[in-house]
Structure formats: C-alpha cells, structure tokens
Amino acid sequence: MVSMYVATVPNRSSPPAILLRESYREGARVKSRTLANLTKWAPAKIEALRRLLHGEFAGPGRVEFRPLVPSDRVAIRDLLVRCGNFRPDEMDVAIELVDESLQPTGVEDYHFVIAVLDGCVVGYSCFGPVPLTDGVWDLYWIAVDPAVQGHGVGGSLQAATERHIRSAGGRLVLAETSSLPSYESARTFYLHKGYQLLERIADFYRPGDDRLTFGKRLEATKLVPKSL
Numbered sequence: 771m772v773s774m775y776v777a778t779v780p781n782r783s784s785p786p787a788i789l790l791r792e793s794y795r796e797g798a799r800v801k802s803r804t805l806a807n808l809t810k811w812a813p814a815k816i817e818a819l820r821r822l823l824h825g826e827f828a829g830p831g832r833v834e835f836r837p838l839v840p841s842d843r844v845a846i847r848d849l850l851v852r853c854g855n856f857r858p859d860e861m862d863v864a865i866e867l868v869d870e871s872l873q874p875t876g877v878e879d880y881h882f883v884i885a886v887l888d889g890c891v892v893g894y895s896c897f898g899p900v901p902l903t904d905g906v907w908d909l910y911w912i913a914v915d916p917a918v919q920g921h922g923v924g925g926s927l928q929a930a931t932e933r934h935i936r937s938a939g940g941r942l943v944l945a946e947t948s949s950l951p952s953y954e955s956a957r958t959f960y961l962h963k964g965y966q967l968l969e970r971i972a973d974f975y976r977p978g979d980d981r982l983t984f985g986k987r988l989e990a991t992k993l994v995p996k997s998l
C-alpha cells in the first residue's frame with residue numbers, strides 16, 4: 771500500500787524544507803520518495819494538506835489504545851515481520867518481552883500500549899522504567915503496520931505511551947535505535963515528536979551500525995546534551 775505524508779526536514783542554516791512524500795513497498799522493503807516540495811506554500815495550506823492526509827485515514831474508523839492481551843502475541847510478531855527492518859533475533863527478543871509481560875509475576879518491568887483499528891492490531895509500543903534511576907524510562911519498541919504508516923498512528927501511539935509514563939511518575943524517555951538506512955523512518959519520527967539525539971556510539975550493534983539514543987523530557991524543559 772502507498773501512503774502519503776507531509777515531512778518537515780530540518781536544514782542547518784535555512785528554514786526547514788516541507789516535503790510531500792510517499793512510502794511504498796518494494797518486495798520486503800518499505801521505501802519512501804519525495805513527490806513535491808511544499809516549502810513555499812502558505813503555512814495554513816500545508817496544515818490543511820497535513821490534516822487531509824491524516825483525516826483520509828480516519829475514514830474507516832478510529833484508532834484506539836489498550837493494554838496487552840494474550841492474543842496480541844501473534845499479531846505483534848506478524849506486524850514486526852511486515853515492518854521488514856527487524857532481524858529474526860530482534861523479533862525473538864520483542865516476543866520474549868511480550869511473554870514476560872503476560873506472566874502473572876506482579877513485576878511490571880515491561881509495559882505495553884496496543885493500537886487497534888477496526889479490531890485489528892495496527893501498532894504497539896513496549897517500554898519500562900530503567901532500574902536504579904528516578905523516573906527514567908526506556909522505550910524498547912514502537913512499531914506501526916506499514917499499511918497504515920504515515921497517517922498519525924505512530925504519533926498518537928507515542929503520545930499515549932508518554933501519557934502512561936508520565937502518570938507512572940516518569941520524567942525522561944530514552945529511545946535507542948540504529949544508524950542503518952532501514953531505521954530512517956524511526957529517526958525522523960523521534961525528531962518530529964520532540965526527541966533530541968543525545969548520544970551516538972559508533973559500531974555498537976556491529977561494525978558500521980551505530981547506536982543512537984534519542985531522549986525527551988516529559989516536563990516542558992528541553993534536554994541539552996552536555997558534551998558530545
């Protein structure tokens with residue numbers, strides 16, 4: 771399925787470029803391309819288009835958010851496979867966290883928010899408090915079905931996740947991701963949702979695959995990396 775969205779691309783020395791882009795599937799991979807440069811459009815017109823593209827999705831139903839239930843296990847694995855950028859061992863770890871969370875142990879290391887559209891799981895997030903910190907939470911996974919990516923589901927899911935963390939006393943959310951091209955949507959997504967790149971460890975996952983840590987304070991203040 772092809773999906774269109776408006777992307778804001780920061781520029782170092784000039785105002786951000788506003789692009790109309792589309793993501794599409796090529797074999798197992800999800801790719802994206804620019805359709806038009808909207809930078810010279812009036813802001814109100816850009817906002818109207820952005821709303822229209824998000825609203826297009828609102829037609830068949832409304833996305834709802836709920837906690838994890840046992841039947842989500844299969845849906846989550848299917849969703850991760852369809853995303854196309856996760857290795858089998860990474861997906862195994864994601865499912866281990868699901869299994870752990872479904873155990874009635876009483877320890878809440880892993881929390882989940884499940885996004886549901888018309889009865890189908892279309893996205894999920896998995897997150898938890900970092901031990902021995904005061905209010906720091908890790909966002910371990912966030913994924914949206916490629917069929918509905920670029921229509922605001924990820925943004926709403928992130929907002930629901932942050933509400934959950936805030937209500938549990940969290941003040942800082944960290945999200946680690948890879949520097950590989952297949953994680954570009956995740957990196958752009960975090961930047962668009964108010965996260966800042968705090969740390970980069972070269973060759974962390976494997977040679978040529980750096981670990982990037984994005985962070986967001988849930989209070990009004992912005993994070994300032996001390997020295998990078």
Ligand SMILES: CC(C)(COP(=O)(O)OP(=O)(O)OC[C@H]1O[C@@H](n2cnc3c(N)ncnc32)[C@H](O)[C@@H]1OP(=O)(O)O)[C@@H](O)C(=O)NCCC(=O)NCCS
Pocket residue numbers: 775776777778793802820853855910911912913914915918919920921922923924925926947952953954955956958959962
């Ligand atoms: C990252 C991800 C969760 C975003 O979900 P989504 O439903 O597509 O996100 P939204 O439609 O809410 O878009 C949110 C913002 O990201 C931008 N965006 C979304 N997809 C994008 C893409 N492919 N390229 C550039 N920007 C993109 C949108 O323009 C939007 O910006 P805005 O709020 O300023 O309009 C989704 O792309 C995904 O599941 N990716 C694969 C899994 C993954 O890599 N997860 C992260 C690591 S665990």
